[in-house]
Amino acid sequence: MRNLALAEPHHHAGRSIACMEASLNPALAEARFCPRCGQPAEIDFPQRIVCPHCGYAAYYNPKPVAGAIPIDDRGRVILLRRGFDPGRGLWTFPGGFVDLGESVEDAARREADEELGITIEVQELVGVYSRAEDRVVLVVYRARASGTPHTTPEAPEVRAFGVDELPWDELAFWSTERALRDAFPG
Numbered sequence: 316m317r318n319l320a321l322a323e324p325h326h327h328a329g330r331s332i333a334c335m336e337a338s339l340n341p342a343l344a345e346a347r348f349c350p351r352c353g354q355p356a357e358i359d360f361p362q363r364i365v366c367p368h369c370g371y372a373a374y375y376n377p378k379p380v381a382g383a384i385p386i387d388d389r390g391r392v393i394l395l396r397r398g399f400d401p402g403r404g405l406w407t408f409p410g411g412f413v414d415l416g417e418s419v420e421d422a423a424r425r426e427a428d429e430e431l432g433i434t435i436e437v438q439e440l441v442g443v444y445s446r447a448e449d450r451v452v453l454v455v456y457r458a459r460a461s462g463t464p465h466t467t468p469e470a471p472e473v474r475a476f477g478v479d480e481l482p483w484d485e486l487a488f489w490s491t492e493r494a495l496r497d498a499f500p501g
Protein backbone atom coordinates (compact mmCIF):
# COMPACT_ATOMS: atom_id res chain seq x y z
CA MET A 316 0.00 0.00 0.00
CA ARG A 317 1.18 3.45 -0.73
CA ASN A 318 0.63 6.75 0.97
CA LEU A 319 -0.89 8.86 -1.73
CA ALA A 320 -0.95 12.55 -2.28
CA LEU A 321 -4.18 13.40 -4.02
CA ALA A 322 -3.27 17.05 -3.96
CA GLU A 323 -1.89 19.61 -1.63
CA PRO A 324 -4.14 19.61 1.43
CA HIS A 325 -4.17 23.36 1.79
CA HIS A 326 -3.28 26.09 -0.60
CA HIS A 327 -1.10 28.72 1.04
CA ALA A 328 -1.14 31.95 -0.90
CA GLY A 329 2.18 33.01 0.58
CA ARG A 330 4.08 29.90 -0.34
CA SER A 331 7.07 30.58 -2.54
CA ILE A 332 6.97 29.79 -6.24
CA ALA A 333 10.17 27.74 -5.86
CA CYS A 334 8.55 25.54 -3.25
CA MET A 335 5.43 25.10 -5.33
CA GLU A 336 7.44 24.15 -8.42
CA ALA A 337 9.62 21.68 -6.51
CA SER A 338 6.52 19.87 -5.30
CA LEU A 339 5.38 19.45 -8.88
CA ASN A 340 8.08 16.91 -9.68
CA PRO A 341 10.06 15.48 -6.77
CA ALA A 342 11.45 12.77 -9.07
CA LEU A 343 13.33 15.39 -11.08
CA ALA A 344 14.15 17.84 -8.29
CA GLU A 345 17.58 16.35 -7.50
CA ALA A 346 18.39 14.92 -10.92
CA ARG A 347 21.65 16.04 -12.56
CA PHE A 348 22.83 13.09 -14.64
CA CYS A 349 21.50 10.94 -17.43
CA PRO A 350 20.04 7.71 -16.00
CA ARG A 351 21.19 5.82 -19.12
CA CYS A 352 24.79 6.95 -19.72
CA GLY A 353 25.64 8.83 -16.54
CA GLN A 354 26.76 12.02 -18.29
CA PRO A 355 25.48 15.44 -17.18
CA ALA A 356 21.96 15.96 -18.55
CA GLU A 357 19.94 19.01 -19.47
CA ILE A 358 17.14 19.53 -16.98
CA ASP A 359 14.14 21.62 -17.94
CA PHE A 360 12.40 21.50 -14.59
CA PRO A 361 9.74 20.35 -13.92
CA GLN A 362 8.92 19.00 -17.37
CA ARG A 363 11.83 17.11 -18.91
CA ILE A 364 15.33 15.68 -18.76
CA VAL A 365 17.30 15.35 -21.99
CA CYS A 366 20.79 13.92 -22.44
CA PRO A 367 22.91 15.58 -25.17
CA HIS A 368 25.44 12.74 -25.00
CA CYS A 369 23.29 9.69 -25.73
CA GLY A 370 19.93 11.11 -26.72
CA TYR A 371 17.99 9.88 -23.71
CA ALA A 372 14.88 11.95 -22.99
CA ALA A 373 12.10 11.67 -20.45
CA TYR A 374 9.02 13.85 -20.24
CA TYR A 375 6.96 14.25 -17.08
CA ASN A 376 3.22 14.82 -16.99
CA PRO A 377 0.61 15.10 -14.25
CA LYS A 378 -0.17 11.71 -12.79
CA PRO A 379 -3.69 10.29 -12.88
CA VAL A 380 -5.25 9.43 -9.54
CA ALA A 381 -8.42 7.35 -9.37
CA GLY A 382 -11.04 8.01 -6.73
CA ALA A 383 -14.43 6.47 -6.00
CA ILE A 384 -17.28 7.73 -3.86
CA PRO A 385 -18.66 4.49 -2.41
CA ILE A 386 -22.36 4.50 -1.64
CA ASP A 387 -23.82 1.68 0.45
CA ASP A 388 -27.20 -0.02 0.09
CA ARG A 389 -28.77 2.56 2.43
CA GLY A 390 -27.59 5.47 0.30
CA ARG A 391 -24.84 6.49 2.70
CA VAL A 392 -21.42 7.72 1.63
CA ILE A 393 -18.45 5.76 2.97
CA LEU A 394 -15.55 8.06 3.87
CA LEU A 395 -12.26 7.41 5.59
CA ARG A 396 -10.16 9.52 7.90
CA ARG A 397 -6.68 9.66 6.40
CA GLY A 398 -3.90 8.01 8.35
CA PHE A 399 -1.05 9.78 6.57
CA ASP A 400 -0.10 13.17 5.27
CA PRO A 401 -1.09 14.98 3.21
CA GLY A 402 -4.45 15.52 4.79
CA ARG A 403 -3.79 13.31 7.82
CA GLY A 404 -6.79 13.20 10.14
CA LEU A 405 -9.17 14.60 7.52
CA TRP A 406 -11.93 12.85 5.62
CA THR A 407 -11.91 11.71 2.03
CA PHE A 408 -13.05 8.83 -0.18
CA PRO A 409 -10.70 6.02 -1.27
CA GLY A 410 -8.31 6.78 -4.08
CA GLY A 411 -4.76 6.51 -5.32
CA PHE A 412 -2.35 6.57 -8.20
CA VAL A 413 -3.16 4.59 -11.33
CA ASP A 414 -0.45 2.00 -11.87
CA LEU A 415 0.94 1.13 -15.28
CA GLY A 416 -0.90 -2.01 -16.32
CA GLU A 417 -4.32 -1.04 -14.99
CA SER A 418 -7.17 1.20 -16.08
CA VAL A 419 -8.43 4.16 -14.04
CA GLU A 420 -11.46 2.08 -13.04
CA ASP A 421 -9.19 -0.82 -12.04
CA ALA A 422 -7.23 1.53 -9.78
CA ALA A 423 -10.43 2.85 -8.16
CA ARG A 424 -11.53 -0.71 -7.39
CA ARG A 425 -8.12 -1.71 -6.07
CA GLU A 426 -7.83 1.32 -3.80
CA ALA A 427 -11.28 0.77 -2.29
CA ASP A 428 -10.27 -2.79 -1.53
CA GLU A 429 -6.84 -1.86 -0.14
CA GLU A 430 -7.98 1.08 1.96
CA LEU A 431 -11.38 -0.13 3.19
CA GLY A 432 -11.66 -3.80 2.32
CA ILE A 433 -14.79 -3.23 0.27
CA THR A 434 -15.77 -4.33 -3.21
CA ILE A 435 -17.11 -1.53 -5.39
CA GLU A 436 -18.96 -1.46 -8.64
CA VAL A 437 -17.70 1.57 -10.54
CA GLN A 438 -20.56 3.65 -11.93
CA GLU A 439 -20.70 7.00 -13.71
CA LEU A 440 -17.97 9.60 -13.80
CA VAL A 441 -18.47 12.37 -11.23
CA GLY A 442 -15.71 14.64 -12.49
CA VAL A 443 -12.07 15.29 -13.35
CA TYR A 444 -10.19 17.61 -10.99
CA SER A 445 -7.01 19.36 -12.08
CA ARG A 446 -5.10 22.53 -11.33
CA ALA A 447 -1.85 23.80 -12.88
CA GLU A 448 -0.18 23.87 -9.45
CA ASP A 449 -0.94 20.21 -8.64
CA ARG A 450 1.00 17.22 -9.96
CA VAL A 451 -2.00 14.93 -10.09
CA VAL A 452 -5.22 14.75 -12.08
CA LEU A 453 -8.00 13.25 -9.97
CA VAL A 454 -10.68 11.21 -11.73
CA VAL A 455 -13.69 10.45 -9.52
CA TYR A 456 -16.46 7.92 -10.05
CA ARG A 457 -19.62 7.18 -8.17
CA ALA A 458 -19.58 3.59 -6.93
CA ARG A 459 -21.88 1.01 -5.38
CA ALA A 460 -20.24 -0.51 -2.32
CA SER A 461 -20.69 -3.99 -0.95
CA GLY A 462 -19.07 -5.58 2.04
CA THR A 463 -18.37 -4.10 5.46
CA PRO A 464 -15.62 -1.48 5.44
CA HIS A 465 -12.84 -1.90 7.95
CA THR A 466 -10.03 0.30 9.16
CA THR A 467 -6.46 0.06 7.85
CA PRO A 468 -3.28 2.05 8.56
CA GLU A 469 -4.28 4.27 5.65
CA ALA A 470 -7.81 4.63 7.03
CA PRO A 471 -7.78 4.53 10.84
CA GLU A 472 -11.42 5.58 10.99
CA VAL A 473 -14.22 4.72 8.56
CA ARG A 474 -17.77 6.01 8.65
CA ALA A 475 -20.91 5.91 6.52
CA PHE A 476 -22.33 9.41 6.29
CA GLY A 477 -25.80 10.41 5.24
CA VAL A 478 -25.66 12.81 2.30
CA ASP A 479 -27.01 15.55 4.60
CA GLU A 480 -24.33 14.97 7.24
CA LEU A 481 -21.13 14.98 5.20
CA PRO A 482 -18.17 16.51 7.12
CA TRP A 483 -17.73 19.55 4.87
CA ASP A 484 -15.45 21.35 7.33
CA GLU A 485 -13.08 18.40 7.72
CA LEU A 486 -12.39 17.29 4.15
CA ALA A 487 -8.81 16.50 3.16
CA PHE A 488 -8.45 18.22 -0.22
CA TRP A 489 -10.04 20.89 -2.37
CA SER A 490 -10.84 18.13 -4.86
CA THR A 491 -12.58 16.05 -2.18
CA GLU A 492 -15.03 18.87 -1.57
CA ARG A 493 -15.54 19.60 -5.26
CA ALA A 494 -16.20 15.97 -6.12
CA LEU A 495 -18.66 15.49 -3.26
CA ARG A 496 -20.52 18.67 -4.25
CA ASP A 497 -20.64 17.46 -7.86
CA ALA A 498 -21.85 14.02 -6.77
CA PHE A 499 -24.56 15.44 -4.50
CA PRO A 500 -25.64 18.81 -5.93
CA GLY A 501 -28.01 20.89 -3.89
Ligand SMILES: [Zn+2]
Nearest residue numbers: 349352366369
Ligand atom coordinates in the same frame (compact mmCIF):
# COMPACT_ATOMS: atom_id res chain seq x y z
ZN1 LIG B 1 22.85 9.92 -21.69
